[in-house]
Amino acid sequence: MTLSEQAADQTSPRRRGKASLGRLDWSTWPTYQAAGLGLRDHWYPVMWAKDVGQRPIPIVVSGEKIVIGRNRGKVWALADRCPHRGVPLHLGSVEFPGTISCAYHGWTFDTSNGVLCAAITDGPRSPIVGKVSVARYPVEERLGLVWIYIARDPDDRDQPVRPLDEDLPAELVSNATTVVGRIEPGRGGNWRYATENGFDEGHAKYLHRHALWTLFRELPVWNETKVMRSDDGRWVIRRQVNSYWEESFPGLGTWTQRRWWKFKRTSHGPFKGKRAEPVLASLDLPAKASVGLPGVVRIAYGRYVHYEWAVAEGADSHRYVQLLVSFARSPIERLWFRLKYRLFIRWVFHGQFTGQDAWMVDVMEVPPERLYRPDSSVLEWRRFVEDEEAGRQGTESAEPND
Template sequence: MTAIERAIEGSVAAAGGDNPSRFDWREAWYPVAYLRDLPKGQPTPFPLLGEDLVIWWDGQGWRAFADRCPHRLARLSEGRIAGDGLLECPYHGWAFQGDGTCDRIPQQKEEGGAHLSPRACARAYATATGQGMLFVYGGDRERAARVPLPLVEPVGDFEAEPAGWTLFDTFRDVPYDALTLLENVLDPSHLPFTHHRSVGNRSNAGPVELELQTHDRQGFTGFWAEGPRRGKLGSQSTRFVAPCLMWHDLTSKQLGRTLTVVYATPMGKGQCRLFARFPFQFASPIPALFIRLTPRWYSHFGQNGVLEDDQIFLHYQERYLAAAGGSDRFAKAFYLPTRADFFVTALRQWVNDFAGEPFPGAEFPASPPRDVLLERYRSHTQHCRSCREALQNIERLRVGEVALGGAALGGA
């Protein structure tokens, strides 16, 4: 009996649904935000798998609803968290409890019972927290309780920082699909060229002999015996946990143990939210101290630059692949003659064998100008508490400088 079959028969269910030969994108958990970045005092919109959601705090936990009021379909994310902790629609004041039930309809008489109707309920999604992130389940809420969260197993669970590890992370809404992102980060051979002078160097380029170890509906594992920088750092193992998580695991004498973790949360056709996490177990305490002393907003500044190294060509690459027939025809659209592309092939084969693409039949939105593809405020800063507060502080300093300059001129 396979692990999938055991999970289906038992109390734990595998992500992807009950059909062992197909993977349902909706029957899975997806991270939508780091907990530290979510405001408890106001609702937050987020699109998941093409569905507009509203994320909010009801005083007991994080909730996720379809972002439309059952009354007249107004966006609930434009509403407010009322004084009694309910989510209140901005249009007519209908208010909802954390499970989606309607608590009050201001327009009905006191003895009215319209709020008790199932039609008055907001559509609620299952939510859970783990490793400092909020996850939303895209499908059946009852099944969600049996599907484990896609957590990074070596690190263990934590709220702020994992015990025994030093962690820094970032996120960004990128202008390409989740599959394009996963294909990119599963490919170690692009780092010396794409990220030359940021996190790579062309002098480290060379043959990349990847080995695929396991491959099934739930993902795959692989190994790179030589490892990065032409073997200077040691061997590297890779794991893809379907449908949205991958990590590389490397232990070296120089640096200690390093994980490179990426989640790819599908938002809509041609857009996903990237979560990148870097847990370290350093051989020396000095690098850990340096990371802890570095402001989060400052590290995000550099990390966003790394993400922009390949942002433009990934945006267009996936459109060229779609024009050539999509993932179904990747083997003809791509020329993959070396083992460096083994994990790319494994990912595309997983799509073709089990999952299909997350937005079949959907059209890409029009490509925006280059400067829009690279802009940071809407894709990161406005959603990041650390960067948003840093920007506000800078703006306050600028206002203060102008005021001081004006006072100096006035006194001259």
């Protein structure tokens, strides 16, 4: 279903084409509109490296069923479908080192390249060996995570693979880091909803006003912000210009989030204090909030940085990868960071707080949509994708929209 069909579908037929509906599709951003299953030719984080062992695991990325495992210490990823009779390879087992055998007839694939290297039940001289293969997906381990490369055409073995470093935020390539976080497959909603939500200027102050994470922190009613591209061209960034803490709405009354027990934010995060020096300034981050390709949102807090990827599974679900990264060097600080995360941040920030976002991402349904002033953040992100990816994703794309 195209987005415009979808838009028409979710409203009564009587309402089609009404101007009051606002934008009925995303044809202003054709590449973005076509990327319902994610942007291709990019790397995505999908699993904790420690969770990938010899036992094959099925995942879905960009609509592709993939089986992932580890052989002789090295992670591998193949298309999760035996070409013989269509049985998922993740049901199989390892009969020879460096291979995976289909559970049904023992078709055995070299995990390094996906080529059929034995068909056990046809004996060692089986004529089909070497003539059949399944798509392999480039995979790398970095930062304790397994990253997978979704090419434009996973079956094309000759196309170049972009280096992972180009898709990693630069500060994650060269610094010593401590990485913690949560990975949740099967969250509802298209990946674009989640990514837009992550960078959206408008909702945080309102949606999260009763979150535990902001219990002692006063939130503004609204902000004036500036949205622009970073100097290196890799990010769309957002800077606060002004915050308004109490406002009177004509004909309605006054609205504020001031409470006697809340402190106005002087620094970011609840764990500010004398050690909250701008450690992060050394990272040269262009702004507190940024979004970059292939859909990574970065929020800089006082002493650590939050990253999130909404990795497309199907059109209506995504694997949500949220990381919290400390760049501290002292072992004590690192240990304290891990402890704080495990005991508090994991539940309050990466749990309830981003859980409120997940709720909205799950129930929202656009287009049609009517955007408002704070959506300049969302709009700039869509333009950015269009500018950066239009050629790369292929204009002839036969990708389903959603």
